[in-house]
Amino acid sequence: MRGSVARLETGLRVRNFVRTLAIVLVFLFFAPIVHAQNLGETLQECPGTLTGSTQPQQIHLQATQDATTMVVIWATEGRSMGEVEWNGQTAASSDYCYNHDMAFHMATMTDLVPGEEVTYRVGNDGSWSDEYTFTQIDQSSKQFEWISIADHGDSSEGMDVSEAIISDTDARLVTISGDISYADGEQSAWDDWFNIQQDSMTVIPWITGVGNHENEPGYGFTPYEHRFDSDGQIESEMFWYSRQIPGVHMVFMSTEHDYDPDSTQYAWLEQEFASVDREATPFLIVYGHSPMYSSNSYHGSEIELRTALEQLYVENGVDLVIAGHDHFYERTWPVSAEMVMDTGNGDRFARGEAPIHLVIGTAGRSAYEDLDEPQPEWSAYRENSTYGWTRWVYDGEAREVSMAFYRIDGSIGDEFTLQEAPLSSESKDTILGVPGFGSVLPILAIFGAALRRLR
Numbered sequence: 001m002r003g004s005v006a007r008l009e010t011g012l013r014v015r016n017f018v019r020t021l022a023i024v025l026v027f028l029f030f031a032p033i034v035h036a037q038n039l040g041e042t043l044q045e046c047p048g049t050l051t052g053s054t055q056p057q058q059i060h061l062q063a064t065q066d067a068t069t070m071v072v073i074w075a076t077e078g079r080s081m082g083e084v085e086w087n088g089q090t091a092a093s094s095d096y097c098y099n100h101d102m103a104f105h106m107a108t109m110t111d112l113v114p115g116e117e118v119t120y121r122v123g124n125d126g127s128w129s130d131e132y133t134f135t136q137i138d139q140s141s142k143q144f145e146w147i148s149i150a151d152h153g154d155s156s157e158g159m160d161v162s163e164a165i166i167s168d169t170d171a172r173l174v175t176i177s178g179d180i181s182y183a184d185g186e187q188s189a190w191d192d193w194f195n196i197q198q199d200s201m202t203v204i205p206w207i208t209g210v211g212n213h214e215n216e217p218g219y220g221f222t223p224y225e226h227r228f229d230s231d232g233q234i235e236s237e238m239f240w241y242s243r244q245i246p247g248v249h250m251v252f253m254s255t256e257h258d259y260d261p262d263s264t265q266y267a268w269l270e271q272e273f274a275s276v277d278r279e280a281t282p283f284l285i286v287y288g289h290s291p292m293y294s295s296n297s298y299h300g301s302e303i304e305l306r307t308a309l310e311q312l313y314v315e316n317g318v319d320l321v322i323a324g325h326d327h328f329y330e331r332t333w334p335v336s337a338e339m340v341m342d343t344g345n346g347d348r349f350a351r352g353e354a355p356i357h358l359v360i361g362t363a364g365r366s367a368y369e370d371l372d373e374p375q376p377e378w379s380a381y382r383e384n385s386t387y388g389w390t391r392w393v394y395d396g397e398a399r400e401v402s403m404a405f406y407r408i409d410g411s412i413g414d415e416f417t418l419q420e421a422p423l424s425s426e427s428k429d430t431i432l433g434v435p436g437f438g439s440v441l442p443i444l445a446i447f448g449a450a451l452r453r454l455r
Contacts, residue, residue, distance in 0.1 A: 045097060045098055045099045046097035046098065046099065046100060046101050046102070046103070047101075048101030049076075049077070049078055049079045049097050049101055049102065049103040050078070050079060051078055052076070052077030052078030052101075053076065053077045053078055053127070054076045054077070054078050054080040054123070054124060054126050054127040055076065055077075055123070055127040055129075056074045056075070056076060056082075056105075056122050056123045056127065056128070056129040057074065057075050057076065057191075057194075057195055057198070058073075058074055058075040058191060058194035058195055058198065058227075059072065059073075059074040059122060059129055059132070059198055059201065059202050060072070060073055060074070060194060060197070060198065060201035060202065060205075060206065061134060061201060061202065061203075061204065061205040061206075062205055062206075062207075062228065062229045062230075063137065063173070063205035063207060063243055064108075064232060065241075065242070065243065065244070067112075067114050067136070067137070067139060067244075068110065068111060068112045068113070068114070068136075069108055069109060069110050069112060070108070070109045070112060070118070070134070070136065070205070071106060071107070071108050071109075071229050071232065072084055072106070072107055072108075072109065072120065072122055073104065073105065073106045073227070073228075073229060074104070074105050074122050074123075074129070075102045075103065075104050075105070075191065075194070076102070076103045076105065076127075077101075077102065077103070078103060079095060079097070079103045080095070080103070080124050080126070080127075081093070081095060081124060082095055082105035082107065082122060082123060082124055083107060083122070083123075083124060084107040084108075084109060084120055084121070084122045085120060085121055085122075086109045086118055086119065086120035086121075087118055087119060087120075089109070089110075089111070091107050091108060091109065091110070092107065093105035093106055093107035093122075094106050094107070094234050096226065096234050096235070097226075098219075098222050098223065098226045098235075099219070099222070100187040100223070102187075102191060104226055104227070104234075105122070106229060106234055107122065108232065112136040113136065114136050114137060114138035114139065114140070115135065115136065115138035115140075115141070116135065116136060117133050117134070117135050118133060118134055118135070118136060119131055119132070119133045120132060120133075120134075132202040132203060133203065134202075134203050134204060134205075135172070137172060137173070137245060137246075138246070139244060139245070139246055140246070141246040141396065142246070142395070142396035142397055143246075143393065143394065143395060143396060144172060144173075144245055144246040144247065144248075144393070144394045144396075145170050145171050145172060145391070145392065145393045145394075146171055146172055146173035146174065146175065146245065146391075146392050147165055147168065147171045147173070147174045147175070147389055147390065147391055147392070148174070148175045148176075148177070148287075148322055148360060148389070148390045148392060149161060149165075149174070149175070149176055149177075149360060149362075149363035149389045149390070150176060150177035150178060150179060150211070150289070150322075150323065150324025150325070150359075150360050150361045150362075150363060151178070151179040151211070151324045151325070151327055151361035151362070151363055151364065151365045152176060152179065152180055152181070152182075152193075152363040152364050152365075153179075153180075153181060153182040153193075153363075153364045153365050154181070154182070154189070154192060154193055154196065154364070155364045155365065155366075157363075157364045157387040157408060158363060158364025158365070159196070159364075160364075160387065160408040161363045161364055161387065161388065161389050161408060162196055162197060162200070164389060164406070164408070165197075165200050165389065166197075166199045166200045168391075171204065171391070172204055172245075173204055173205060173206075173207065173245060174200065174204065174205075174206040174207070175206070175207045175208070175209075175250070175252075175287055175322075176206065176207070176208045176209065176363075177209050177211070177287050177288060177289055177322055177323055177324040177360065178208075178209050178210055178211020178212070178213070178214065178255075178256075178288070178289030178324055178325070179211035179212065179213040179214070179289065179324055179325070179361070179365070180193070180208060180211070180213070180214065180224075181193035181194075181213075182213050182365070183213075183216060183223065184213060184216055184217065185216045185217040185218050185219060187219075187223060190223055190227060194227070207243055207250070207252065208224075208228050208252070209239075209252045209253070209254065209287050209288060209289060210224060210239055210254050210256050210289065211255075211256065211289035211290075211324060211325065212256060212289065212290075212325070214256070215256055221237075221239070225237060230252075239254040239256070239257055239265075240252060240253045240254050240257075240265050240268055240269070242272055244281070245394070246394055246396060247281060247282060247283055247394040247396055247399070247401070248281065248283045248284075248285055248394055248401065249276045249281045249283070249284050249285070250285050250287060251269070251272055251273075251284070251285065251286045251287065252287045252288075253265065253269060253286060253287070253288045254288065254289075255288045255289045255290040255302065255305055255323075255325075256289065259305065259308050259309060260308050261308060266308070266309070266312070269309070269312060270312065273312070273316035273318070274316070278317065282351065282399055282420040283319050283320070283351065283394070283401050283418070283420070284316070284317060284318050284319050284320075285318075285319060285320045285321075285322060286313065286318050286320070286321045286322070286355075287322050287323075288305075288321070288322075288323055289323060289324055289325050290302040290305055290323060290325045291305075291321075291323035291324075291325060291326060291330075291357060291359045292305050292306040292309070292310060292321060292323070292357055293306070293330075293332050293335060293357040293359075293378060293379075294323075294325070294326045294330060294359050295330060295371055295372040295375060295376050295379050295382060296326035296327075296328050296330070296359070296368050296370070296371060296372070296384070297368070297370035297371060297372055298326055298327070298368035298370065299325050299326045299368075300326070300372065302325075310336065310337070313355050314336050314354055314355065317351070317352060318355045319351045319355060319356070319401075319418060320355060320356050320357075320358065320401075320418070321355050321356075321357045321358070322357075322358050322360060322390075323357070323358065323359050323360070323361075324359065324360060324361035324363075325359070325361055326359050326361050326368055327361040327362065327365050327366060327367050327368045328359065328361060328362065328367060328368055328369075328371075328382065328383060328384045328385075329358075329359065329360060329361075329362050329381075329382060329383045329386065329388070329405055329413060329414065330357075330358065330359040330379060330381070330382040330383075331356065331357070331358050331379075331380050331381045331382070331405075331414055331416070332356055332357040332358075332378050332379055332380055333356070333378055333379075333380045334349060334353040334354040334355065334356050335354055335355070335356075335357065335378040336354040336355075338376070338377075338378055339378075340377055340378055341353040341354040342354070343380075344416075344423065345423050345424075347415055347416040347417060348416065348417045348418075348419065348423065349416060349417070349418050349419070349423070350418075350419055350420075350421065350422045350423045351418055351419065351420055352422075356416075356418065358390070358403075360389075360390050360405070362383075362386060362387050362388050362389070362405075363387070363388075363389060364387060367384060367385050367386070367387070368384065369384045369385050370384075371384050381414045383405075383413050383414070386407045386408075386413060387407065387408045388405060388406045388407040388408050388413065389405075389406055390403055390404070390405050390406070391403070391404050391406060398419065399419065399420040399421070400417055400418060400419040400420065401417070401418045402415070402416070402417040402418075403415060403416055403417075403418075
């Protein structure tokens with residue numbers, strides 16, 4: 001009996017050794033066509049990618065700071081050397097993985113002409129994707145349309161939002177202010193999320209900021225770093241960066257990393273704001289996850305964020321701050337230090353008074369319905385039980401930006417326009433029904449801020 005057990009144990013050891021040796025030999029055979037990750041890393045992090053289909057999936061465009069380039073990222077079950085073909089050109093991909101059994105590939109299309117259509121496909125000789133087309137963003141365009149969301153995931157409401165984005169053939173870009181897939185450590189949730197969005201992400205780029213749910217249990221920000229690109233490098237650790245579209249400079253900051261005045265991120269924000277030519281680019285938008293202003297009772301205003309950064313935003317003429325985190329919709333008046341600086345003229349405002357803050361965490365996660373009462377004076381409009389997305393239009397002729405909050409039933413919940421030119425003196429000086437009150441608001445705000453500092 002003992003001899004039989006010993007022979008069985010020996011046989012199992014031999015089989016395990018042979019299996020391990022086979023995996024190593026397979027990898028060594030394919031090693032010349034694998035980029036960016038060595039044998040040890042692959043065997044330790046993602047040995048399952050040594051075999052499997054090389055059919056591209058999860059294909060998504062990533063806009064760069066260069067108007068003549070576009071990055072494309074995709075995934076496959078098995079490791080292989082990938083490439084992108086576009087308009088008669090080819091470029092090899094960087095091929096890599098992390099502690100999840102999917103291989104990732106990132107390649108850059110170059111020499112693109114702004115405003116012209118590009119046809120491309122990704123894969124290799126064994127497996128190619130379908131052909132897709134996109135139009136490279138032209139900074140000189142007089143009209144540009146895009147969609148902004150936050151707190152998405154894959155709920156039925158989230159799928160309604162995805163379908164609306166996919167069907168919108170006029171939008172040229174999507175932004176997400178954090179909490180993207182809600183994988184929370186389950187990496188297949190990312191795979192599913194990307195495959196659902198692929199019909200949109202293959203034709204327009206999605207630009208992302210990190211939220212608290214991108215910091216995953218057991219993984220940290222690793223999945224986010226491998227699946228999105230902000231600097232043309234794999235495993236990017238750039239959590240704050242900017243992108244330019246016609247008339248608008250977009251700044252993506254991280255509320256999940258240090259933003260205090262002595263931090264690297266704060267210094268970068270100072271430099272980035274100062275670099276914007278406001279004559280050529282009249283509007284400045286900051287995207288982040290946690291809100292400076294929120295009257296939702298679940299999370300509410302991030303006071304530390306406001307204390308650290310609000311004055312920097314005001315001094316540099318930030319026009320709009322777009323956040324998520326609280327699962328509802330809210331828009332403030334132009335506000336500074338909780339003081340309303342302007343109430344505009346109906347649904348029209350002039351830039352330069354103070355930032356308008358929006359919470360747009362309505363893209364699919366369970367609604368947070370409890371609100372602070374009474375509604376704060378700085379809160380212009382809020383909805384606590386609806387889902388939807390925001391749609392934006394830059395009009396270069398009028399030099400203005402318009403926003404509409406769409407519910408998933410297609411109705412519009414809120415809308416406004418922000419213009420570069422001042423409002424007429426009549427409309428500005430008749431605020432809250434009090435003639436001349438508009439000119440008093442900045443003085444009251446300064447006085448209020450001084451009182452707070454003395455407390």
